[in-house]
Amino acid sequence: GKAHPDRMGCDSLVDMQAVEVLGSGYTKLVVRANLAGGQPVALKLVNEQGIDMSKCLEDFKDPRACRELVSYKLQKEMILMERLRHPNVIKLKGHCAGVQGGGGVEGGRAAVILEQGNPLQMIQLLQSPWEDRFRVCLDLVRLLHFLSRSPLGSVALLDFQPRQFVTVSGQLKLTDLDDASAEETACQTDADCTLQFPHRNFTLSCSARGVCEGLNEKRNIYNAYRFFFTYLLPHQAPPSLTHLVDHIMNTTGELREDINQTLEAFEHIVLLYKSGLYLDNLPPSIIRDYTVMRGMGTTGNVEYRCWPSYSLQGCVLSVHSAREAAYICNSHSQCSSFTLTGQKTWTGRLLASFRSSFGHLVADGMSEVYVKKTKVPENP
Known part of the structure; x- marks a missing residue:
């Protein structure tokens, strides 16, 4: 029986589709695959064409024994993954001592099944x-x-x-x-x-x-x-x-x-x-230079580029608040307005998009548009 009921074994590799080879080294081959249910995984297999395997074959001329010898490295790594569980270590989903019936790259090899990463x-x-x-x-x-x-x-x-x-x-x-x-x-x-x-x-x-x-x-x-x-x-x-x-x-x-x-x-x-x-030293009054329209977005935008932006087309930056966005807009000579869309980064900060001008305001439940107030020249 399996030690972990939720662990994948050889049966989960039946009818899987290998998508592409992600990498190959002395010992191993890493393949991106989709399981029968569509779940994406990464498979680590013994690299039949690898240096470790060819050296062994040269010395001992016994393919089965060589495959076993080389797969020890795979097993050692699997044991390490088992012991070193942490959010920043790839997750071991299971293993199979010998993939049966898988034609092509997987036939008859030991495989370690991992979550798929980029x-x-x-x-x-x-x-x-x-x-x-x-x-x-x-x-x-x-x-x-x-x-x-x-x-x-x-x-x-x-x-x-x-x-x-x-x-x-x-x-x-x-x-x-x-x-x-x-x-x-x-x-x-x-x-x-x-x-x-x-x-x-x-x-x-x-x-x-x-x-x-x-x-x-x-x-x-x-x-x-x-x-x-x-x-x-x-x-x-x-x-x-x-x-x-x-x-x-x-x-x-x-x-x-x-x-x-x-x-x-x-x-x-x-x-x-x-x-x-x-941001302690930013004056709270900075936001008063802007008129805010809640529940609105913009169309017909005239974008400008800034770096490093979250969008290649325009200027999209991570901000803590509307106040920080106002400070940034003030420091960009091209900026006349910005939008907070409610989109967030991994830290929970907001994404703000800055632009030179826009054509129209349109209803958009999640967004807020901040437009720089124009200074009206005072009569003498």
Whole structure:
């Protein structure tokens, strides 16, 4: 019987349709598939054409034994997923020891069934609004915080690249646990505890019980800094939060703080950003320069572009309130009005669209249009 009644087994793979190969490596092949009921999943299978398999065949010339040997890596990863359950680790939906009757890529192979994610696109992220880039970094820090005190002890990700991650509905998830290691480094002196990176070396302390203090945790933090934070965090951060972002960049880049302190610094930024506390110095009167029409939208818009916008066609930005939107509109020379549509971002902030002008107002239950009052010249 199955340990988990809701777990998928081989029967759930009957009549599935493989859609595309998402990636292939030394050992594994990852396939995007739709199950018979239409549910999208990702399947990890042994890569028959992979380097591990061909090396084994060359040495032992026994396809069945080689397949079994290579599928151990898949099983190890599955056990790790089982033990390391967390919102930022890909969800294991089940497995099948040998897919029967599946023609083509799946025939007769062990398969791990996972929730389906989208590969992390660094180029796309670099062009995304700061809030989305911050979310990826925050998710990563939450994951590393968990890994530092996981059921297996402190876990290091030895192969730490954007390709190890996917996003599921905007949330970052680690999908490759192949190179996760909970091994501690034994030492006699601090000199045995050197962390080496291409452009930086750090020496950590050797603890009384003869292991390098926090080595796995520190390795993860510095890799997060060099592969993620450097590219995603500082760029276009809200001006009133830049000093806090700079602090994170300095402490992670110099390994001056542990993962608890790093997570605290991130959560502090989330709090300020969600609550709008960082807007304290905006005069409340700023909104009086605008006439508001509730339950209205606009047509015949003349858009202008701003960056980084949520829409490529016009200027759509995340704001805490109408007051912040008014402040932004005042700072854009082209802006004469903006609309709050009731659409929200992952932080619960509002999306505001700014424009130069519009043709007509139309009824739209959810929206509010704010139009800049024109200054009427006073008679002498």
